[in-house]
Amino acid sequence: MVEAVRTQGLFKRFGQQIAVGGVDLIVPKGSFAGLVGPNGAGKTTTLSMVTGLLRPDGGLIEINGHNVWSDPVSVKAHIGVLPEGLRLFERLSGRELLLYNGQLRGIPLDEVGRRADELLRIMDLVESQDKLVVDYSTGMRKKIGLAAALLHNPDVLFLDEPFEGVDPVSANTLVEVLRRYTASGSTVIFSSHVMDLVERLCDWVSVMNRGHIVAQGPLDEVRRDRTLNEAFLELVGARGNGEEGLTWLGSTTA
Template identity: 90%
Template structure:
């Protein structure tokens, strides 16, 4: 999805949701913000650092859990965290201490020696989040982090993310599940067809409606689908 004129602002310490229909440009936007996809123009700054002119400083202060998560699958969960820590330049002893705590909090201690390739979707999301948190980033970017995750794993992820923002750090996650965003976020940006169409505190964007109702109004939801499909469910001739 091509995006244009995106003016995304997220206050420090927010639990922020980037919402929009499938194909609205959420993943493209997050990929540009995190330095994975170079934009044709514009300015991207995280905590005062330019993403494209100062990438080393930026990447030292952000954590990323992308959509279509790619991990080193022939490593065990613990090995993955130790390797991630070494890549970040964290001393081995400190990396081990942090890995132990993350594995415990993510409820992965019993699976820490299991190869990542054998992890379930929920386990992969949890170990991916652990790797993204290992270096204690100031800003965490998550692209559809709860997609395909079972309720127990989702609850674990939510608890960790809430603790993270309560410490003053920032979470930005994309989703098209309005109920989840409404439950978790204090800031929301609504995206449609490559543009930000509304942005601000959740209560302000939502108004007197539910977030889902506000979202449907903002993105121009289609009709109810009453037209057509007159044959569907009919007991008549199937031909």
């Protein structure tokens, strides 16, 4: 198996809180991989360290065999990132944002324009290309953010909750683009806590809980004869908290 992403002993502490406690993450090249876990499991912190946005306190990170922190320029030239809490240059139009990103990446202006035209068309943003990003809806912002992340044709694409707050039509567009991207041999890694979505899209899954990887591998191996949601609940030790207490809830008694 050729690995697109590998971490070993990845560790991050915030004060007394251990956010990521020795993560060994593996993602095969060419896979559509899901990083799943409950809120607070450490998914965003892990992706932030893997993509060079947050310095780890310990551990090794490699993308396509290159160390992220000893060779950051080379690595960042070959990855695309759509982070959580997407921040964009909001006073640019959608098209200006793509042209600006392409020039930052050193792509010739004519080529940037050609790629921007194609991405705007595929993302169904042609009619909004001259509108300021500040006036974009959540779905439109996710689509223009993904377009910017794809503009330089990265080998590996990292997405943190890319479908959160996105309407079904925009989500379908994102899925079609990402499937086309992985079909070419590139790699997608996206975090989510929506198991049905991961089960529908991914061929590889890593399950995080309390700062650790508790299971990872091909989707069918992780879920076995269960749904991914059932496997997930078992792996993270979910307990029912709604069976006791709240006896007053729903009561018609004054």
